[in-house]
Amino acid sequence: MIPELKPFLDQAKEQMEEATHFLKKELGHIRAGKASPQLLDGIKVEYYGTKTPLNQLANISTPDSRLLTVEPFDKSSMKEIEKAIMSSGLGLNPNNDGTMIRIPLPVLSEERRAELVKVAKDKAEQARISVRNTRREIKDEIKDKVKNDSLPEDTRFAAEEELQKLTDSYIESIDKMLHDKDEEIMTV
Numbered sequence: 001m002i003p004e005l006k007p008f009l010d011q012a013k014e015q016m017e018e019a020t021h022f023l024k025k026e027l028g029h030i031r032a033g034k035a036s037p038q039l040l041d042g043i044k045v046e047y048y049g050t051k052t053p054l055n056q057l058a059n060i061s062t063p064d065s066r067l068l069t070v071e072p073f074d075k076s077s078m079k080e081i082e083k084a085i086m087s088s089g090l091g092l093n094p095n096n097d098g099t100m101i102r103i104p105l106p107v108l109s110e111e112r113r114a115e116l117v118k119v120a121k122d123k124a125e126q127a128r129i130s131v132r133n134t135r136r137e138i139k140d141e142i143k144d145k146v147k148n149d150s151l152p153e154d155t156r157f158a159a160e161e162e163l164q165k166l167t168d169s170y171i172e173s174i175d176k177m178l179h180d181k182d183e184e185i186m187t188v
Helices: 003-029 075-086 110-148 153-186
Strands: 044-047 050-053 058-064 067-072 101-104
Touching (some): 003 110, 003 153
Antiparallel strands (some): 044 050
16 A cells, blocks of 8 residues: 555544544443443533532442442532432432432333433444444545545555455444443343
């Protein structure tokens, strides 16, 4: 392959990596059967007039598979943390005992598990679309570069073949992440 086309493949790899990283983060927010501190990662708390991530205000731990504990560094922020958790849309009911917030995770019903699997599949499809859009954009850029710089057509085909291999590997990675998350959600 001609060195002029390598930056396009590097750019494609970087963008596809971002899509899989985004999916991994999003799947971490989807609650499976067991407690995970990642579940609270997206929660922001109003703290002295600033929206601050919960994990910067408190120590989050999982003493067992059905319980999350949130121990604020500043005890005066407990009410705000509790309010942020309740309004997060995760369906969690925190219990404040004055020193720590305990969040019991109810057992998921079969219907709720099916809903969560559907959400995970939607997130995975968004990541696949992002990867395919990247492939299309980079493919167009490669065609333009070959045409504008009068490069040999064979180099274009070689670059497009590499781009397709890259795309296939990231799609496979996304499918594996989805499969693992589905199993995690459906395990009782």
